[in-house]
Amino acid sequence: MSTFSFSLAATDGRARTGTITTPRGEIRTPAFMPVGTAATVKAMLPESVRATGADILLGNTYHLMLRPTAERIDRLGGLHRFMNWERPILTDSGGFQVMSLAGLRKLTEQGVTFKSHIDGSKHELTPERSMEIQRLLGSDIVMCFDECPALPAEENVVAESMRMSMRWAARSREAFGDRPGHALFGIQQGGVTEELRGESAEALTKIGFDGYAVGGLAVGEGQEAMFGVLDYAPEMLPQDKPRYLMGVGKPDDIVGAVARGIDMMDCVLPSRSGRTGQVFTRRGVLNIKNARHMDDPRPLDEACSCPACLNYSRAYLHHVFRSQEIISSMLLTWHNLHYFQEIMEGMRGAISAGRFEAWQAEFHATRAEGDIEPL
Structure with a gap:
């Protein structure tokens, strides 16, 4: 059975491209992971998600533990079989969702007790329970259980929270x-x-992990503050391990994050x-519900090869969205996921060819043009 490994193929500035190898297949990096919450x-x-170019999906510990429960998924053969996705899956730890339940949770050194948003039943999540x-679920990449305070927050609150997360990281590693x-x-x-990020990186590196996330x-x-942190945070983490930025983002957030390692x-x-x-298109964002698309026979994006762009007009997509037809969600989601994967593919190619800066400039210039003129 092959093990988990990461190899870098090329770097260009601080941008990197490489491959994460898992027993369930390879993940080309930089990688965008579509979120399969439940x-x-x-x-x-699942086969449509794969067709967009996704190598890995994300599953959500919090939602799955409440419904249908991790125990049931395990009895049914694990998450891959359950959802018919044979490639790698990353699961988050449940921490973020639980932390956002402010009114329904109680936080201690041991972990978090909370009430289910579905039926009000009581549950406890600890580093040990999250690992279990x-x-x-049988996920390929498991995330440590941590606390994520909402920003902006007082520095002493952030420091205390970070130190508890580091203690939880050690318990997660153990479990x-x-x-x-x-x-x-x-x-x-x-x-x-910066000092707290450095302290956190040091604590994690000492424990030792297969990969590191910037949480x-x-x-x-806001983007400016986020990029400010990404200007130094990824460099604090081991060079030879994958670096994962959680919960990001818009196309220009993604490109800016890759540029920062x-x-x-x-x-x-x-x-x-x-x-x-x-x-989302290469020329920025458009809203299909706007009346300007009502009579437009053109595709969303003429350079796009997704089924929505190849086979349907803006006029049709406007109509099915307005009529609340299910095909609207299907086609527009497929298009957006296809476009995000196209960005990743573009960056991988540009980093390999040593022309990432030129690619970036082109990406921003095309987006700045805005949508095609209305008919």
Whole structure:
């Protein structure tokens, strides 16, 4: 059985391209991971998600532990079989969702007790329980259990939270044990303070993980502050391990993160936007519900090869969105995911060819042009 490994193929500035190897297949980096919260990428079949170019999906510990439960998924053969996705899956630890339940949770050194948003039942998540749930799910990449404070926050609050997350990281590592072929990632915290990020990186490196995430960003601090942290945070983490920026982001966030040394990202944005009629194209964002598309026979993006662009007009997509037809969510989600994967492919090629800066300039210039003129 092959083990988990990461190899860098090329760097260009601080941007990197390489391959994460797992027993369930290779992940080309930089990688964008579509989010399959409840064991499905909403409005997509797994084979359609794969057709967009995705090598790996993200599953959500919090949602799956509540429904249908990790124990049930385990009895049914694990998450891969359950959702018909045979390639790698990364599961988050549940920490972020639980932390956002402010009114429904109680936080101690031991872990978090909370009430289910579904039926009000009481649950406890600890580093040990999070590792157990992720083992039952059978995910390939497991995330440490951590606390993610919402920004902006007082520095002493961020520092205390980060130090507890580091203690939880050590407990997660201990509880994870020895699982050949499966990887455990640590999560750097510390808000927007360089010293705290450094302290966190040091603590994680000492414990030792298969990969490292930059956590606690994209939680309300804004792009400028996020890039400010990414200017130094990834460099604090081991060079020879994958670096994962959690919960990011918009296309220009993704490109900016890769330029600063990030290898993996995930975000609900392309799928959630698809369901609300927001479309990402190489020329920026358009809203399909706007009346200007009503009589437009042209595709969303003439250079795009996804089924929505190859086979359907803006006029049709406007009509099915307005009529609340299910095909609207399907086609727009497919298009958005396809576009995000196209960005990743473009960056991998540009980094390999040593022309990442030129690629970036072109990416921003085309986006700045804005959507095609209305008819």
